[in-house]
Amino acid sequence: MRIDVLTLFPEMFQSPLSCSILKRAQDSGLVEITLTNIRDFAANNYRKVDDKPYGGGPGMVMMPGPFFDCFEHVQKLSPQKGRVILLTPQGQKFDQAKAVELSAENRLILIAGRYEGFDERIRIGLGAEQISIGDYVMNGGELAAMVIVDAVARLLPGVLGDEDSAKNDSFGESAGGGLEYPQYTRPEVFRGMKVPDILLSGDHGKIAEWRHQQALERTQKWRPDLLTEDNKPK
Ligand code: 6GU
Numbered sequence: 001m002r003i004d005v006l007t008l009f010p011e012m013f014q015s016p017l018s019c020s021i022l023k024r025a026q027d028s029g030l031v032e033i034t035l036t037n038i039r040d041f042a043a044n045n046y047r048k049v050d051d052k053p054y055g056g057g058p059g060m061v062m063m064p065g066p067f068f069d070c071f072e073h074v075q076k077l078s079p080q081k082g083r084v085i086l087l088t089p090q091g092q093k094f095d096q097a098k099a100v101e102l103s104a105e106n107r108l109i110l111i112a113g114r115y116e117g118f119d120e121r122i123r124i125g126l127g128a129e130q131i132s133i134g135d136y137v138m139n140g141g142e143l144a145a146m147v148i149v150d151a152v153a154r155l156l157p158g159v160l161g162d163e164d165s166a167k168n169d170s171f172g173e174s175a176g177g178g179l180e181y182p183q184y185t186r187p188e189v190f191r192g193m194k195v196p197d198i199l200l201s202g203d204h205g206k207i208a209e210w211r212h213q214q215a216l217e218r219t220q221k222w223r224p225d226l227l228t229e230d231n232k233p234k
Helices: 012-016 020-027 062-075 096-103 120-126 142-153 204-224
Strands: 002-007 032-037 082-095 107-112 129-132
Touching: 002 012, 002 062, 002 142, 012 020, 012 032, 012 062, 012 120, 012 142, 020 032, 020 142, 032 062, 032 204, 062 120, 082 142, 107 142, 129 142
Parallel strands: 002 032, 002 107, 082 107, 082 129
Antiparallel strands: none
């Protein structure tokens, strides 16, 4: 997969992209991520990319010119059209289903905005879909773009060492869209807390059944909003 990110702060992406799984995924060619600075496409000497809102009001609005020039430049970097996503708190809320959907694309073009907002003609003109990562306001779309890159990249075949890992995650296939079952590792007893006997039993059928039941109970207790009629615990 190819992911292009258009941003005013490419440096914000450096460390998340250079650690751990995202680094390995890029090094092994499973995902190619390019960062393009929108400010490089500002037409004026001051490298200005925002201006006061028409009609008055507080804050600044991102001008359409630098966005369109930047977008047109980025699109030509590769022949694939790409799915264009504008990061904005006004977007559709991002979730695991959306991550799975996006992981099937061959190219994503993520546009992170700043300041009070985008000139409306950016959204209209680019034909972009809008995504938000939750109902709160951040200073810009950069962290949201990183959330999407991270959640999508780990679903790409070969990115996680064990092919089953993503399936076992919360919201994943084995969790039936709910939370993950509890995990334990050594030591067998830690500060008086013991690993459940069943996990030491070697009975894989029983273990699977126990994990399934635990996952349902935790979902009911902590995230009942995730339960549907057919995955409610009995
Ligand atoms: Cl995509 N952008 C901003 N600025 N705030 C957000 C967001 C995006 N998603 C949730 N809050």
